[in-house]
Amino acid sequence: MKPVALAACAAVLLSLSSGLALAGPIERACLGSDRKAANRAVCACVQQVADMTLRGGDQRKAAAFFKDPERAQKVRMSKSDNDNDFWRRYKAFGQQAEAYCAR
Structure with missing residues (x-):
């Protein structure tokens, strides 16, 4: 493969993967879930x-619920x-996300 074509392929792959790499913990968990x-x-x-409603630690904790819903119940x-x-913040986040993203 020519060096220019190889560089172009690498650039495309990097741009595709960088979107997920830049995604936050909730987005990554959401994309990795089996939800329709x-x-x-x-x-x-x-x-x-x-990002507007939860701190980083809260986001990581909430992201874990995608793989383990039983954890949310606990x-x-x-x-x-x-x-x-945390649950009060998480519940407020859920209500805001539903209102904002269900357009």
């Missing part, structure tokens, strides 16, 4: 809302003040 509504536009929108039912505070 999960597509780039929806997942990017949900990540935008997460946090929701927890008696821990930290979990209860």
Whole structure:
């Protein structure tokens, strides 16, 4: 393969993969999920809302719910003040994401 063609292929691959690399934890988890509504536009929108409403640690914790929904239930039912505070933030995030991204 000619060096120019090889460089062009590398540039295309890099541009395609950089979008996912730049995605936040919620967007990556959304895109990796088996949900029917999960597509780039929806997942990017949900990540935008997460960026506006959740701190980084909260985003990582929420992203884990995509792979393990039972984990969300455990946090929701927890008696821990930290979990209860997180759940309030997470619930507000969910409501805002639904309103903002369901257009």
